[in-house]
Amino acid sequence: xxxxxxxxxxxxxxxxxxxxxxxxxxxxxxxxxxxxxxxxxxxxxxxxxxxxxxxxxxxxxxxxxxxxxxxxxxxxxxxxxxxxxxxxxxxxxxxxxxxxxxxxxxxxxxxxxxxxxxxxxxxxxxxxxxxxxxxxxxxxxxxxxxxxxxxxxxxxxxxxxxxxxxxxxxxxxxxxxxxxxxxxxxxxxxxxxxxxxxxxxxxxxxxxxxxxxxxxxxxxxxxxxxxxxxxxxxxxxxxxxxxxxxxxxxxxxxxxxxxxxxxxxxxxxxxxx
Amino acid sequence: xxxxxxxxxxxxxxxxxxxxxxxxxxxxxxxxxxxxxxxxxxxxxxxxxxxxxxxxxxxxxxxxxxxxxxxxxxxxxxxxxxxxxxxxxxxxxxxxxxxxxxxxxxxxxxxxxxxxxxxxxxxxxxxxxxxxxxxxxxxxxxxxxxxxxxxxxxxxxxxxxxxxxxxxxxxxxxxxxxxxxxxxxxxxxxxxxxxxxxxxxxxxxxxxxxxxxxxxxxxxxxxxxxxxxxxxxxxxxxxxxxxxxxxxxxxxxxxxxxxxxxxxxxxxxxxxxxxxxxxxxxxxxxxxxxxxxxxxxxxxxxxxxx
Ligand SMILES: Nc1ncnc2c1ncn2[C@@H]1O[C@H](COP(=O)(O)OP(=O)(O)OP(=O)(O)O)[C@@H](O)[C@H]1O
Ligand SMILES: [Mg+2]
Numbered sequence: 330x331x332x333x334x335x336x337x338x339x340x341x342x343x344x345x346x347x348x349x350x351x352x353x354x355x356x357x358x359x360x361x362x363x364x365x366x367x368x369x370x371x372x373x374x375x376x377x378x379x380x381x382x383x384x385x386x387x388x389x390x391x392x393x394x395x396x397x398x399x400x401x402x403x404x405x406x407x408x409x410x411x412x413x414x415x416x417x418x419x420x421x422x423x424x425x426x427x428x429x430x431x432x433x434x435x436x437x438x439x440x441x442x443x444x445x446x447x448x449x450x451x452x453x454x455x456x457x458x459x460x461x462x463x464x465x466x467x468x469x470x471x472x473x474x475x476x477x478x479x480x481x482x483x484x485x486x487x488x489x490x491x492x493x494x495x496x497x498x499x500x501x502x503x504x505x506x507x508x509x510x511x512x513x514x515x516x517x518x519x520x521x522x523x524x525x526x527x528x529x530x531x532x533x534x535x536x537x538x539x540x541x542x543x544x545x546x547x548x549x550x551x552x553x554x555x556x557x558x559x560x561x562x563x564x565x566x567x568x569x570x571x572x573x574x575x576x577x578x579x580x581x582x583x584x585x586x587x588x589x590x591x592x593x594x595x596x597x598x599x600x601x602x
Numbered sequence: 603x604x605x606x607x608x609x610x611x612x613x614x615x616x617x618x619x620x621x622x623x624x625x626x627x628x629x630x631x632x633x634x635x636x637x638x639x640x641x642x643x644x645x646x647x648x649x650x651x652x653x654x655x656x657x658x659x660x661x662x663x664x665x666x667x668x669x670x671x672x673x674x675x676x677x678x679x680x681x682x683x684x685x686x687x688x689x690x691x692x693x694x695x696x697x698x699x700x701x702x703x704x705x706x707x708x709x710x711x712x713x714x715x716x717x718x719x720x721x722x723x724x725x726x727x728x729x730x731x732x733x734x735x736x737x738x739x740x741x742x743x744x745x746x747x748x749x750x751x752x753x754x755x756x757x758x759x760x761x762x763x764x765x766x767x768x769x770x771x772x773x774x775x776x777x778x779x780x781x782x783x784x785x786x787x788x789x790x791x792x793x794x795x796x797x798x799x800x801x802x803x804x805x806x807x808x809x810x811x812x813x814x815x816x817x818x819x820x821x822x823x824x825x826x827x828x829x830x831x832x833x834x835x836x837x838x839x840x841x842x843x844x845x846x847x848x849x850x851x852x853x854x855x856x857x858x859x860x861x862x863x864x865x866x867x868x869x870x871x872x873x874x875x876x877x878x879x880x881x882x883x884x885x886x887x888x889x890x891x892x893x894x895x896x897x898x899x900x901x902x903x904x905x906x907x908x
Pocket of ligand 2: 386387388517
């Protein structure tokens with residue numbers, strides 16, 4: 330009985346992070362910003378990551394995707410599809426990035442290349458990874474734009490980033506990450522820069538992705554309310570360490586750690602049940 | 603686009619008028635005149651000559667006559683090169699100066715951008731340090747120092763390149779002047795390109811491109827260059843101005859019969875019409891270059907509306 334359950338769990342397992350450490354060489358010496366972090370992300374679920382500014386949320390996921398700044402390096406394991414993303418060749422990691430792993434950043438205003446049309450920025454990722462033609466890629470672009478609920482997508486495909494609003498740009502970023510049907514999407518504070526209504530719409534899209542497309546989602550946020558609404562599991566981080574890791578409902582209703590209690594006391598009681 | 607260009611050309615006309623008026627009055631204010639000599643001419647002859655060139659009339663009338671002629675495309679006769687009109691002299695020197703200037707600007711843009719990009723990609727490596735070090739020398743050493751050093755080394759010591767002369771545009775005669783002219787610009791452009799490329803490489807949209815799993819050369823080609831070349835495009839007009847003034851000296855040093863030579867000789871000899879003619883040419887070229895800059899910028903950056 331127990332072994333079957335474990336099996337199901339393993340089948341659902343998307344990425345396993347084991348003893349992950351991130352360091353930066355700084356003028357003041359080596360700075361250790363992510364410390365022995367362990368966690369899993371499962372298919373069709375959302376892992377919420379909360380923690381104060383500077384707690385290492387972003388660098389944890391930058392290290393997995395090879396986006397660390399030049400002065401940084403990582404140690405440990407990020408097991409994804411039989412590869413350790415921390416130690417594997419750049420080329421292998423790149424073959425997963427954009428194709429199996431999508432990354433959505435905090436600042437949609439500056440995350441798109443200003444001189445390329447939206448259509449090109451959507452299409453290039455599929456052309457690059459799947460070796461399809463541009464017209465096939467644009468067809469796929471129209472599909473994913475439906476998923477992120479972007480109307481009039483002909484117009485948008487021919488426009489440049491500066492012609493779109495912040496919310497539209499963030500939808501485009503999500504659409505880009507969906508182009509190659511990824512297994513895992515990492516969204517680093519995807520709604521922080523957006524107004525409340527847009528924020529809610531974007532979170533709805535994430536819920537759809539997780540439930541309908543069976544994508545594993547990592548949602549990094551400052552906002553425990555957002556996490557409570559969207560994520561199945563939650564990590565609470567502070568100073569590069571994981572203080573709490575478990576089912577969102579359990580963690581939020583019965584926090585074991587004082588820091589989590591403190592975080593929860595900071596949000597109004599009507600959010601999250 | 604056509605509306606924009608027409609508008610810019612219309613704006614250019616008053617700009618040119620002001621430049622002509624300015625050069626005209628500067629020349630009159632400067633002491634001496636085209637026919638001032640160590641040995642004074644007999645007064646009657648001087649009077650005749652002055653009358654022939656309208657120099658006996660009041661300045662404002664001279665200006666009026668001059669402008670009227672320019673409007674007809676006539677820049678007048680040279681005061682010093684007898685039997686030549688200014689137009690003839692300029693057309694004579696133009697092929698030399700254009701060959702020199704155009705080659706220098708193309709080479710500077712190409713090499714400067716290339717070195718800057720490579721240095722930015724490999725920043726803090728030996729390549730980066732050497733490009734930046736050499737370019738610092740290139741910026742500090744003016745071309746009139748560089749030029750004699752180059753000919754000393756390549757012409758006198760090595761004996762592989764001619765020291766001077768046009769020689770009907772023989773490539774060997776051009777190598778040294780073009781090099782001397784381009785080096786400071788290559789130095790400046792490579793530094794600008796390095797700085798702007800580093801800025802672009804650190805920008806959020808390049809992080810997005812990396813997160814798409816694209817390889818480096820693809821990212822550089824598609825996402826970096828068009829953004830990082832923008833400051834270089836803006837620099838095109840100042841760079842050309844620098845090359846024009848540089849070429850005046852370089853043409854002298856290498857004995858090239860270009861326009862720069864007429865400019866210097868004309869200024870020294872108070873050849874009013876010649877100097878004004880060359881100045882109008884330089885100013886028009888610069889105005890044209892600024893127009894081209896704006897068009898190229900609008901093509902490269904969709905946020906710029908023209
Ligand atoms: N290039 C770098 N060099 C040195 N230290 C860095 C570098 N990048 C990040 N850090 C440090 O790593 C730590 C963790 O940063 P990280 O970006 O992961 O924080 P975060 O939890 O995402 O915060 P926020 O909520 O503000 O985004 C911070 O203390 C930061 O100063
Ligand atoms: Mg962060």
